Each structure stands twice: as structure tokens, then as C-alpha cells.
Amino acid sequence: MEDSLFQNRRDFLKYSLGVGATLYSLGSKGTNNLLVSKGFTKLTILYTNDQHSRIEPFPENDPKYAGEGGFAKRATLIEKIRKEEENVLLLDAGDIFQGTPYFNYFSGEIEYKLMSLMKYDAVTFGNHDFDLGCENIVKQMPHASFDFVNCNYNFSNTALAGNKKVFPYKVYKKDKLKIGVFGVGIDLENLVDKRYVKDVVYNDPVSNANKWATVLKHDEKCDYVICLSHLGYKYDTNKISDVLLASQSKNIDLIIGGHTHTFLNSPEELKNSIGEKVVVTQVGWAGIWLGKIEINFSPYNKKLFQSNSAHKI
């Protein structure tokens, strides 16, 4: 399953079939324009997770992923998509750091620099982002032009206290749309050396996620709410995961996950605590895939049409 590239295209017709069959030929610029002329706004969400410092493609002798991944290839693809699409949001669900000597020698400087060149909008923290402590994140932040979102860690007693690049959530305006993005992180106990994270306080991800998602939906009046999660896709135990969070959530539209390095063949559509739709996705690791979800919003800001694809890098 890990080696198969998902090409599932999922289409949800939200309300009227009467809008017409032309919607289904979305993708080429012409029909997109047709929708735009009817007042629709298209949002393109691009995402990665668990990049693990994989700046260059896997070496040619890699048993599993030879030649795959690589920041430059991804940058090329993103640039191409940006030329075709008006409203692009580029996100990452954590574990940017750790996994190649680039991190050992330069402590994350290159990862942040190159992601800034790709114009990432927001990322959340994964456990490995703390591998050299909060001090190191602070030290590398001048190289990052994107925002860091997390709502369930308390950094008050760490080097990240009061940091101006870290937010519980951020709202991004894309054309007529307001997109809310917030982040949740995993319990760092047993995942990161205590010496580095003993002062990071982990709070319940579910209640905090629901709190901030409600703020985004109702106070900030966001059209769409995205959770960047590093909890992991799902577990055999009752340990909190994206799937569990989804079922206990309210006001979240999309959970972009990480940590478990899960290559989801297609985003999973689940029901939240009040029976509404919430989508969970994750694209493996190491930048082998770039995830893409496209949503067309009607002039009345109702989601109408959603499709997804993963691009092998």
C-alpha cells in the first residue's frame, strides 16, 4: 500500500445537482473560469507532513524510495500549481526536522529557509522538531517566513514563551474566503529526550482543538477550518489520534495529520461529534507525496465540491 500512489478523486456534491454536470470536468482552467464567472471561489490546499529533513531525494541505492522526494522537485511542482491556481494554501503537519545529516550539521536552518522559499503559510510542531529543544526552534526561526500554530502546548517556561511567530491559530484570507488554521501536538513524553522538553506542558488536544475551532468558525467567521495535527492517524489503543479527534470534534472541516507516516490512499471522510463531515488526511513522510485538496465555495460560501489527489515527488 505504501508504494501505491493514490489517485482517488473524491467528489462530494453538497447540495444541488441542478448546478449542472459541468462541475465535474473541473481541473482545466477553462471550466474553472466558468465556475469563477458564476461566483465560485476555489481554494487549493497543498500539504506535507513528516518531511524529516529529506532535502534531497532518497539516494539511488535506497531499497524502497530510490530517487523519490526532494525539496527542489516539490518546489517546482508547487510553483506550477501556483501559476494555475489563484488561492493556494501550503501547510505542514510537523516533524520538519531530523532524519538526514542536513539536520545534524545545520540544526534545521536549511529546512526553514527552503520552506520559506516555497512560501509555506503555516506549520505545526512535531515531536522531532523539539529534538534539539525549544532553544533550537527559536534559533532557527529567523530563517522561517511562515507561521507556527499549536494550541495544546504551554510554552510559558520555555525559550518559546511569548514568541511572535507561534500562534494557537491563524486566519488566512484567500480572495473572499477566510480559512482558519490551528495546530495540535502529541504528548512528548517518551518521544523526546526529557532534558529538552521537560518544561513544555502538554494539554488535552481534543478540548483545545474544539475550543479554537469554535473560535475560528463562530468568532472569526471562517469559511473553512483546518487542523494541523501531529497526533498520528490512528492506533490500536484508545490513544488520541486524528481519527478519534475527528469523531470527538466540532467545527473542524479538515485534519491534516502526521507522525504515523501513513500514506492514506485517499482522505477519509468521518463524522464529527454532531454528525457533520470531517475529513482526515496524511501523505506518508519525507516529502514523497505532496497532498492536494481542492474545494470550490459557492457564492454563498457553502462548500460545494471537493477533490483530492496526491502528487508523487
Add this chain to the structure above:
Amino acid sequence: MIRRVPILIIVHILLFSCHPRYLKQSEKSEHYSLKESSVSNVLNDSLSRYKKKVDQETGRVISTLSGEITKEGNESTLGNFVCDALNYNKDFFPGETVDVVIVNRGGLRANLPKGDIRVINIFELMPFENELVLVTIKGKELLKFVPHVIEKKHPFLGMKIKIKNGQSESVLVGDEPVDETKNYNVLTSDYLANGGDSFTFLSNPVSIKPSGLKIRDAIINYCDFEKKLKQTIDPYKDGRLIISK
């Protein structure tokens, strides 16, 4: 309603016909050349300074493997390789004997390909900055390692563990059953000695001795040594962990 029925059919046909186009689009994306885009040029320019240094330091061939070494199986060739590599460095604790080597499976981050092994491969296998330590614990504590092995198949050396129906059937150190009151010297990483990966049985030891040697450097030392002997390293399993129903 009557009008919508044919539309529904058309919708389904179009929906179906969309799949091949998407497939094509993504196949194409595999062939993007780095030179196609100005962004990737900027990216590569900004990377080159770093790349030069990393390539210089990590490009050195340190060993040759006669076959791929992987994490697959209950007992894994990769786990055995890393345990051997750590054990090779026991001289960092002069005058001490090593009874057992313990590594955590999750800490081994990459398989090793057949053929030449470079420093870079060891970085990918062991990216962490953890250090080699010698921990002395009572047999009673050592036995608490067994449930972790059942759960996660952690690599080890110096023990023979038989698991039947999810229960420990026999646990030997060398050829002897574990004596709960005896001290055992465990070679491991400071990360695990601090209770990492829930290894709390290591966190209140009789004693702990640091080496100042990174686990990664310990593995590189071992590969260098094998290369000096002009020996290839062979993947192997020896039945130290047997799990049956």
C-alpha cells in the same frame, strides 16, 4: 426531478472518465526536472553551500555489506547489526564486562542497502545525537525488558528470549536464566537509560557510566574496523528471539 435523472447519469459518466486524466497528471509530476523552474534553481543555489559540506563529510565509504540489512522480522538483521556495532565499542568502558546490549526498534530509522556503506547511511540509520552508556541493573529489572520485546520486538544481544502465546517462556543471559538479584551490565543509549520509549526499568540503575561516544559514531567505528579487516559485513539472524504460538 424528472430533468435531474439524465443529469445524474451524465455526472456519473464524467466522474468516472476523470480518473485517467488525474492519473496522467501525477505521472507527469514525477518527471519534473530540477532545471525546469526558477524556484528550484534558487533552492539549489541556496542549498549548495550546505550540500558541499555535508557531501564531503558523509560521502566516505566505511564498509561493504554482502546483503541488504533491514528491520524486517521479529529478530531483524538491522537490530543484530546495531547491537554488534555497539558491543564493538565496549572498550570505552575499561575494566567492565558487557552482559547485554539493548536498542529500541523505533530508534533505528533506515535500512542499509547491499554494497558500499557510507557515513551518510549511518546518519540515516541513526540521526539522533544519543550517546553510548553502560547501565548496571538488577536481574529483576532486566526481566521487565521482556514485555517490551513482546510488544515492539526491540533488538538485543547477549540474551535468548523465547515467547510462546504472548508469554515469556524462557529468558537467558548467555546460557543462564536471569538471576533477579544479580547485577547485569547493559550497554545502551542515554536516551533509553533516561527512560525513553517507556524503558523505565533502566531509569533507576545501580550505576550508570557515560562514554561521551555518540551511538552513530559507535556504529561508524565498527564499520571502519570491519573495513580495515577487509571484511564485508553479512546480514544474519541467530534465533536469539523466538516467538511462537
